[in-house]
Amino acid sequence: MSLQSIQNYCHQENFAGNTHIECVPIEWILSYPEFSKDGHNFSEAIELIPSKEWLLFPCVPESLDFQDRERSSSHGIIDTPTISGFLPGDTPMISSVLNTSKATQWVVILYYATGEAKVIGSPDYPARFSSSLNNRGNLNSGKGFDIEFYSEGDFKSFFLNETPSQSTNTCLPAIIYNDSISPTYTQSIASGGNLYLPKENITVNGAPLVTKNSVEDIDITVIDSTGATVPVDLPLGMIRIPNLPAGTCPPGTVNIVDSNLDPIGSQDVASGGVETYVVSQMPCSQDIQTRFYFDATNGQSDPQIIDSFSAGVYTSITQDGSSGAITVDVNGTLETTPITLVATDVVIMNRSVDTAAGWAQLNGNHA
Numbered sequence: 309m310s311l312q313s314i315q316n317y318c319h320q321e322n323f324a325g326n327t328h329i330e331c332v333p334i335e336w337i338l339s340y341p342e343f344s345k346d347g348h349n350f351s352e353a354i355e356l357i358p359s360k361e362w363l364l365f366p367c368v369p370e371s372l373d374f375q376d377r378e379r380s381s382s383h384g385i386i387d388t389p390t391i392s393g394f395l396p397g398d399t400p401m402i403s404s405v406l407n408t409s410k411a412t413q414w415v416v417i418l419y420y421a422t423g424e425a426k427v428i429g430s431p432d433y434p435a436r437f438s439s440s441l442n443n444r445g446n447l448n449s450g451k452g453f454d455i456e457f458y459s460e461g462d463f464k465s466f467f468l469n470e471t472p473s474q475s476t477n478t479c480l481p482a483i484i485y486n487d488s489i490s491p492t493y494t495q496s497i498a499s500g501g502n503l504y505l506p507k508e509n510i511t512v513n514g515a516p517l518v519t520k521n522s523v524e525d526i527d528i529t530v531i532d533s534t535g536a537t538v539p540v541d542l543p544l545g546m547i548r549i550p551n552l553p554a555g556t557c558p559p560g561t562v563n564i565v566d567s568n569l570d571p572i573g574s575q576d577v578a579s580g581g582v583e584t585y586v587v588s589q590m591p592c593s594q595d596i597q598t599r600f601y602f603d604a605t606n607g608q609s610d611p612q613i614i615d616s617f618s619a620g621v622y623t624s625i626t627q628d629g630s631s632g633a634i635t636v637d638v639n640g641t642l643e644t645t646p647i648t649l650v651a652t653d654v655v656i657m658n659r660s661v662d663t664a665a666g667w668a669q670l671n672g673n674h675a
Contacts (some may be wrong), residue, residue: 318562323419325420326369326421327372328364328372328419329367329391329416329418330362330363331363332363332414333433334413336357336626337355338355339355341353342413342460344468344587344631350468355425362417362595365395365416366395368394371393371394372393374390376390376391386672391416391428391456391457392454392457395452395453395455396452398451398452406455409437414434414436414437416428416429417425419618424465424467424468425468426468427467430458431460433460433461435457437456439453439456449478474491510526511527512528512530513538513539515528516542528547556577557579559576559578560576560579561575561577562575573587592622593673594674595671595673596618596620596622596671596674597670598669599667599668600612600615600667600668601665601666601667602662602668603609604662605663607661607662608657608658609656609658610656611654612654613653614650614653615651616648616651617649618649621648621649622647622648623671624645624670626668626669626671627643627659627668628667630664631660631661631666632659632664634657634659635657636655636658639653639654640654646672647672
């Protein structure tokens, strides 16, 4: 390129500034193209291996600086392109990423505010990374990392794409606008430059959360589990939802059954509530046995006094098998089954064979 062609560079605005950085580890590169020394740009795009994409390094755009200085060495004049910027924040995740970046060899693209893009680093001269933390004692200063990508090479850093057209007839800026979004949104783009659209407008329940001249609007509606809209406020770009009342759950039903799992009834109980279900007194049919013992050569047992645990209706008599006929004396009167005994009754068992010790038993159930 001659000096004359630089003087006739379409009268393009030559304002400074950079927009963002993209980078990849060199092992992600599938094909690194040859570059043209005369045009000072690459003949083709840098091709990445499948599934890999350029990584956006999240620096504050206004902090991005680029220098391509020369220094003398034993091999002659060496170019030392350097990209620096400010990465806000200090968290364990950021520190982990920066430690990994320090150990990685990079190819880095810096995008100018005028649309051009320059590359530092190559498989032969990879860019390296360094960072330093700043957390100054000034409330107006945020904490974060000063970062730097730097490389060395035999030539000035190359342009990623061809430089803008040199024809004075086609080198006017383009005016971009979108009437459907905002007829006042315009952006002047140099010939051959890139257009970086601003971020979207965001509203929450119809109220602005983020407002910019935008190509896309996003409206967020905050609702509860029933689908009702929840009122929110938006201090300093945050979505703040007030404490919500506890939800109302439908009542549950408790089914009441007896010990045989036969239904007795049911009772509805509100969530977190207490209800009382009155069960009518139920008959008890528990089996009971009352045993009497005979001493050898004695045909009569000792008397037993019936209590609340042994009261009931007795329907049968069993015995040891060698005591002969058994009779029952209740309060001095012989009784036959079924016999109803109540508390305080006095019972004596009699047998017809008394040659050995033995027993007789009344069997029944509680009344």
